[in-house]
Amino acid sequence: MSETLNLTLKVWRQSSPQTKGKFVTYQVQDISTHMSFLEMLDVLNEKLILKGEEPIAFDHDCREGICGTCGVMINGQAHGPDRETTTCQLHMRRFKNNQTIVVEPWRAKGFPILKDLAVNRSSFDRIITAGGYISVNVGNAQDGNSIMVPKQNADRAMDAAACIGCGACVASCKNASAMLFVAAKVTHFAELPQGEPERQKRVERMVAQMDEEGFGGCTNTYECEAACPAGIKVTTIAKLNREFLGASISSQKEETQLEGNG
Amino acid sequence: MTQLDAKIPSGPLAEKWTKRKNELKLVSPTNKRKYDIIVVGSGLAGASAAASLAELGYNVKVFCFQDSPRRAHSIAAQGGINAAKNYQNDGDSTHRLFYDTVKGGDFRAREGNVYRLAEVSADIIDQCVAQGVPFAREYGGTLANRTFGGVLVSRTFYARGQTGQQLLLGAYASMMRQVDRKKIQLFSRHEMLDLVLVNGVARGIIARNLVTGELEKHAAHTVLLCTGGYSNVFYLSTNAKGCNVTAIWRAYKRGAMMANPCFTQIHPTCIPVTGDYQSKLTLMSESLRNDGRVWVPKTAGDKRVPNQIPEAERDYYLERKYPTYGNMVPRDVASRNAKEVCDEGRGVGATGQAVYLDFKDAIKRDGAEVIRQKYGNLFHMYEKITGENPYEVPMRIYPAPHYTMGGLWVDYHLESTIPGLFVLGEANFSDHGANRLGASALMQGLADGYFIAPYTVGNHLASRTFEKVTTDHPAFEEALNLTQKKTEQFLSIKGKRSVDSFHRELGKLMWSYCGMSRSEQGLKEAIQKIRNLKDEFYKNVKIPGKGNELNQNLEQAGRVADFLEFAELMCQDALERRESCGGHFRVESQTEENEAKRDDQNFCYVSAWEFQGEGKPAKQHQEPLTFESIALTQRSYK
Amino acid sequence: MNWVKNFLTSTIGRKFLIGLTGLLLIGFSMVHLSGNLLLFVGPSAYNEYAHNLHAFKLLILAEIFLFSLFIAHIAIAIQVTLDNRRARSQNYAVKKSKQGRSEWTPSVIMHISGAILLGFLILHLSDFTFELRLKGPDGESPFDKAWRILQNPISGPVYFIGSILLGWHLWHGFQSGFQTFGLSHSKYTPWIKRIGIFLSILLAIGFASLPLVAYLKKWGVL
Numbered sequence A: 001m002s003e004t005l006n007l008t009l010k011v012w013r014q015s016s017p018q019t020k021g022k023f024v025t026y027q028v029q030d031i032s033t034h035m036s037f038l039e040m041l042d043v044l045n046e047k048l049i050l051k052g053e054e055p056i057a058f059d060h061d062c063r064e065g066i067c068g069t070c071g072v073m074i075n076g077q078a079h080g081p082d083r084e085t086t087t088c089q090l091h092m093r094r095f096k097n098n099q100t101i102v103v104e105p106w107r108a109k110g111f112p113i114l115k116d117l118a119v120n121r122s123s124f125d126r127i128i129t130a131g132g133y134i135s136v137n138v139g140n141a142q143d144g145n146s147i148m149v150p151k152q153n154a155d156r157a158m159d160a161a162a163c164i165g166c167g168a169c170v171a172s173c174k175n176a177s178a179m180l181f182v183a184a185k186v187t188h189f190a191e192l193p194q195g196e197p198e199r200q201k202r203v204e205r206m207v208a209q210m211d212e213e214g215f216g217g218c219t220n221t222y223e224c225e226a227a228c229p230a231g232i233k234v235t236t237i238a239k240l241n242r243e244f245l246g247a248s249i250s251s252q253k254e255e256t257q258l259e260g261n262g
Numbered sequence B: 001m002t003q004l005d006a007k008i009p010s011g012p013l014a015e016k017w018t019k020r021k022n023e024l025k026l027v028s029p030t031n032k033r034k035y036d037i038i039v040v041g042s043g044l045a046g047a048s049a050a051a052s053l054a055e056l057g058y059n060v061k062v063f064c065f066q067d068s069p070r071r072a073h074s075i076a077a078q079g080g081i082n083a084a085k086n087y088q089n090d091g092d093s094t095h096r097l098f099y100d101t102v103k104g105g106d107f108r109a110r111e112g113n114v115y116r117l118a119e120v121s122a123d124i125i126d127q128c129v130a131q132g133v134p135f136a137r138e139y140g141g142t143l144a145n146r147t148f149g150g151v152l153v154s155r156t157f158y159a160r161g162q163t164g165q166q167l168l169l170g171a172y173a174s175m176m177r178q179v180d181r182k183k184i185q186l187f188s189r190h191e192m193l194d195l196v197l198v199n200g201v202a203r204g205i206i207a208r209n210l211v212t213g214e215l216e217k218h219a220a221h222t223v224l225l226c227t228g229g230y231s232n233v234f235y236l237s238t239n240a241k242g243c244n245v246t247a248i249w250r251a252y253k254r255g256a257m258m259a260n261p262c263f264t265q266i267h268p269t270c271i272p273v274t275g276d277y278q279s280k281l282t283l284m285s286e287s288l289r290n291d292g293r294v295w296v297p298k299t300a301g302d303k304r305v306p307n308q309i310p311e312a313e314r315d316y317y318l319e320r321k322y323p324t325y326g327n328m329v330p331r332d333v334a335s336r337n338a339k340e341v342c343d344e345g346r347g348v349g350a351t352g353q354a355v356y357l358d359f360k361d362a363i364k365r366d367g368a369e370v371i372r373q374k375y376g377n378l379f380h381m382y383e384k385i386t387g388e389n390p391y392e393v394p395m396r397i398y399p400a401p402h403y404t405m406g407g408l409w410v411d412y413h414l415e416s417t418i419p420g421l422f423v424l425g426e427a428n429f430s431d432h433g434a435n436r437l438g439a440s441a442l443m444q445g446l447a448d449g450y451f452i453a454p455y456t457v458g459n460h461l462a463s464r465t466f467e468k469v470t471t472d473h474p475a476f477e478e479a480l481n482l483t484q485k486k487t488e489q490f491l492s493i494k495g496k497r498s499v500d501s502f503h504r505e506l507g508k509l510m511w512s513y514c515g516m517s518r519s520e521q522g523l524k525e526a527i528q529k530i531r532n533l534k535d536e537f538y539k540n541v542k543i544p545g546k547g548n549e550l551n552q553n554l555e556q557a558g559r560v561a562d563f564l565e566f567a568e569l570m571c572q573d574a575l576e577r578r579e580s581c582g583g584h585f586r587v588e589s590q591t592e593e594n595e596a597k598r599d600d601q602n603f604c605y606v607s608a609w610e611f612q613g614e615g616k617p618a619k620q621h622q623e624p625l626t627f628e629s630i631a632l633t634q635r636s637y638k
Numbered sequence C: 001m002n003w004v005k006n007f008l009t010s011t012i013g014r015k016f017l018i019g020l021t022g023l024l025l026i027g028f029s030m031v032h033l034s035g036n037l038l039l040f041v042g043p044s045a046y047n048e049y050a051h052n053l054h055a056f057k058l059l060i061l062a063e064i065f066l067f068s069l070f071i072a073h074i075a076i077a078i079q080v081t082l083d084n085r086r087a088r089s090q091n092y093a094v095k096k097s098k099q100g101r102s103e104w105t106p107s108v109i110m111h112i113s114g115a116i117l118l119g120f121l122i123l124h125l126s127d128f129t130f131e132l133r134l135k136g137p138d139g140e141s142p143f144d145k146a147w148r149i150l151q152n153p154i155s156g157p158v159y160f161i162g163s164i165l166l167g168w169h170l171w172h173g174f175q176s177g178f179q180t181f182g183l184s185h186s187k188y189t190p191w192i193k194r195i196g197i198f199l200s201i202l203l204a205i206g207f208a209s210l211p212l213v214a215y216l217k218k219w220g221v222l
Ligand SMILES: Cc1cc2nc3c(=O)[nH]c(=O)nc-3n(C[C@H](O)[C@H](O)[C@H](O)COP(=O)(O)OP(=O)(O)OC[C@H]3O[C@@H](n4cnc5c(N)ncnc54)[C@H](O)[C@@H]3O)c2cc1C
Pocket: B040, B041, B042, B043, B044, B045, B046, B063, B064, B065, B066, B069, B071, B072, B073, B074, B075, B076, B077, B078, B079, B080, B081, B163, B164, B190, B191, B192, B193, B226, B227, B228, B229, B238, B239, B240, B243, B244, B246, B247, B283, B402, B403, B424, B425, B426, B427, B438, B439, B440, B441, B442, B443, B445
């Protein structure tokens, strides 16, 4: 059952956003196949600390595939070889003894590197800030069951809402496009009656922000879908295109800027 | 001595909150924009509070240590959120939810608080639906419900297995809307390292920018701590790696009292530890116990693979000991029994620290397809982590620390013993007593943030006169220097052990002595060992890197240092509470059948600990608990 | 008309234009192919078609429209390709698909197949429309001219490659255009994909058959 592996790791090391990075090769021994990928990095880091070297910085938190904090390129694949799996859920039994593993950070203009494998994804927060919400103040809500949502729509909304904001779509897309992330949020709200009032403005603003952040455009290569740990489908991208097209053509011109945007 | 005044309104239970809301002072709409509020934490409690306060017009600053507020640990909650909607027409009511929660908490929570929680629970669902939270629906389009442990009605709302995620994304979106309106300023990758008091009132914080390492001063008129639970004092828990006690511990050291720190919940169904490298434990929803049967071999040391152990040699110990509830006994009972059989040497798996959760009979009865529909995603997750197929081999499970009922003491207004310091969500001690029922933490976090803090914080602002305080105030300098020194101290130790190794050792200690069962002797031993470990930490820890850069080890060092101090208080609290109640099991206090024995005569109180200075023992205060609407009973699940 | 500008400069808007021009170009290609296939029917059929075509009064307008389609398609495509490059700050040392596809999958090399198509088109237009090279004898019939050019040692092979790459380009391009327009549907999308594959094979084989047959004739096989 439990076996151990010896591995060669080539890890991207970069001490700060400004400095130039490079690959550094490490050997790790006796890695149990029951370890998760991040636990394997923990083991390496422990070794580095005791040797007086700087451990590898990488982002992680929940370590159960839901918070979207972790994520690195493993041998050229976002979150490693498994489908619908985050880096923290990837286990070492997926690797072979004496294998070489190349570990790189997400690379995208919209995700500047902070240190080693950690990147800055606040561009995603700014995209959500640009309308990725439903404007309803606390205290204004009517009874939950007064808004009926057909199960099919609710399910589709849930499918899209499952996005964990990890950025693997951007990382894996050859254009570093954030379309799948944006599409997931737009679809989530477009499928629900609650999303209707701000539907057009939302998609226009979110797409504009996405472009502003320096993400590439989608050329329908569908790699993002394969890399997405939350199983978001590229049909949401079609939906986003449709929403954006429809909104661009039919939304009314804004006469005066109302207080804020909320 | 500070008198603990819980500020519970007088009058009948059902009218208390309405009455209080009418009494609370209001801030005029034009004045609201003159007040600054700091919210530390962006989980359900923090995000909902920040959004609703900003909606009212206050200027809010939100802090979280993650790279995005959406990643707060609330995201990990799977099961669901309770609300007394009675949509299923099965006789649910505010009173019933209130009663279940107090009873589930083994009568160690305040009636007034819990009733209010039940009262606003229905509003939470409405608010979340309006925000676009994609709750599960029936074919007709109405909201769906499921049943959760410990209750007889269907009142749990859910969004697939990702309820916490969807609720948090709803609160996060509301918060980002206020960022859009420039009413909220966001500080992600910032860790609060100290609380700043001016004339005894909370007026700001010191936070470290985790990217640049810079220490920042932030001033405000009030501070809300929504920083979650401290299960990571056990090192291995179902909590995210970053969950910590730091924010509330620093507040404690500034004068906020810590209540019931020993009340921790150990969840019975988690994937067991596989080795020393284990970094965290994963929860398997307790709904699995609806169909899975828990067993271990009858004889100790039986190392056969499970499928070769014949029926006659299996011990379905929960069914044997609790014929009425069987596998569905409450969390604390299930956890304790698992530990017991493992201690007898009957544990299974490579480590002997696990029991089987077997679906063989359920699959035989209903067919694999039905089981797949019910638990497919959980089985999938289990297989991903363990590499074993639970359709063929029984799951191995073991209890793991999961939730902490203890936290900073707060009154009915959620205000701590430091005026102007409010504490919301898992970080406070308020509503779950000695044991939390499933699906009610999410409810509490959102109740605090959406429906309670907006009123009570306004009252604080309206009823105090505030001197003008900027970050130039000497109190900020003092706190900043203190924090600076601490950082420098950590970096200067240059010892031989990693921070993580200390944390692991502390975790093992706490798990053995202050985990599922606790004894006087053990706790005393633990306190000594913790002190030794703490001494060693300050002599021998090794933290590479510098203070003025992204330094994950330095972050961790601060958290572990606080856990080391906190652990001692936790053991002290456990030592002092010589009764068994809820998640707290004292071996000295059990019935003849080895069940937990509560002692209402002597321990029907909240114990609140006051910091007395470094190296001095904390001072205990007691807030007596009185029950007017329900009678105290001993729980029995036979 | 600020909104028009906003739309057309957004990533989605630009992709929309590529798709629109691309799908219209497919329309042209089909008409063009059916005309070209008349080369197999015989001199009189083809010459008559060519004659009628040139007799069409508004041909110049149609040609201008056609050329602007090409220019728009190509210009935007180049711009988008460059922008998308820039969006990846630095290339990965190792990159591997999770769809289990190769580096030559049509969708991944659209810009490459496109660039080669551009090269083919330049040659093709200088051969036929602008007659910059390979000038034939005066009074040569369109039929003879076509076969002559197709048998040329440079043009023949390039046309062959160009035709195959057109198929390659459209294998992805056709269904991709629909996705860009947001036309994705659980019932129809599988059919769109099938039709796209069918069309791209048809166009590739159709066009490629001409230089192929020309060469087979040249080598005396046919
Ligand atoms: C695996 C799991 C499953 C669960 N399932 C359920 C369930 O089904 N139903 C249910 O009701 N409950 C469940 N719970 C419990 C529930 O999820 C939590 O109790 C609740 O979400 C806590 O919310 P919170 O807002 O108080 O804290 P958290 O969500 O933990 O948020 C804490 C916030 O504080 C910030 N923070 C912490 N320290 C600092 C600092 N020093 N400086 C700055 N920021 C800081 C963090 O960045 C974060 O934003 C579950 C818990 C776990 C672990």
